[in-house]
Amino acid sequence: MATASPDRLPAQLPGRIPLFPLAGALLLPRAHLPLHIFEPRYLAMFEEALMTESRLIGMVQPLHAHDGARLHRIGCAGRIVGFGERPDGRLDVTLAGISRFRLLSEPLTATPWRQGEVGWDDFATDRNRAPETDPHLDRAALFALLARFSQARGQQHDWQSLRPLPDEALINMLSIVAPLSPADRQALLEAPDLSLRRETLCALLEFALQRPADGDPDDSEVMQ
Structure with missing residues (x-):
């Protein structure tokens, strides 16, 4: 699989980006999300994105x-940092989370995929190189909850x-792998x-403990 540095971004993030709507998929800043792309319009979208600077x-x-x-x-928003093409033309892609964004509008476009006019100002700290820390993290309590x-x-x-794992990597990893609903x-x-x-x-896991096990969400829509 070819790789690319996540740091090679333009000085100013673009005001319009291609959108990949996907229920149940969680990408977080400084985390990674693997995807398997097979729908023709999204294959075209990713192939075009690979030719852009960002x-x-x-x-x-x-x-x-x-x-x-x-x-x-x-x-x-995630930067494509890993990609590989299968013999049938499908793509295996890895996104590195760069920053959250606010979707302002969806302009009409000639592309078969959706595009969004987006704002970045509310999430400036996402683009810090240094990961976040959680000074109130009680690891013993967290792992006891996970065991329960x-x-x-x-x-x-x-x-x-x-x-x-460092605080951010731990909490983000657990957020991604926990069996939670798209709304969660x-x-x-x-x-x-x-x-x-x-x-x-922690609140979502505690709440889930009050539900029957067969009430857990189905994450089958996430293409990972």
Whole structure:
């Protein structure tokens, strides 16, 4: 798989980016999201994005998982940092999260994929090179909650292998892999900072413990 540096971005982020609406997919700043692209219009979109300086794709969730007409206002832009073409023409792509954005409007375009006029000003800290820290993170309490969650679901996860990760990498990884609904993932995306994302994640896991195991969300729509 070819790779590219996530740091080679223009001095000013573009005001219009291609949009990839995908329910259940969570891309966060300084995190990575693997995707398998097979629909012709999105193959064309990614191929065109690869020829631009920024290589940006705007990941955004539909307001309703099974109706992609209306989109959430907050998404996250990712730079294509890994890509490989299969013999049948499909693409395996890795996005590196660069910054969240606010979707301002969707102009009419001649392309078969959607494009968005976006604003970046609300998320300036996303573009800091240094990862965030969470001064209030209680790792013992967090991993105890994860153990209770797995036990309640009759699942086995090697959560302890994640314990050495830095604060941001740990909380973002858990946000991405936890079996949560698209609405829950949107709440995690929109959390203003890392501490609030961790608080939101813990609250969602605690709430999930009150639901029957068969009430867990189906994340089959996420193409990873």
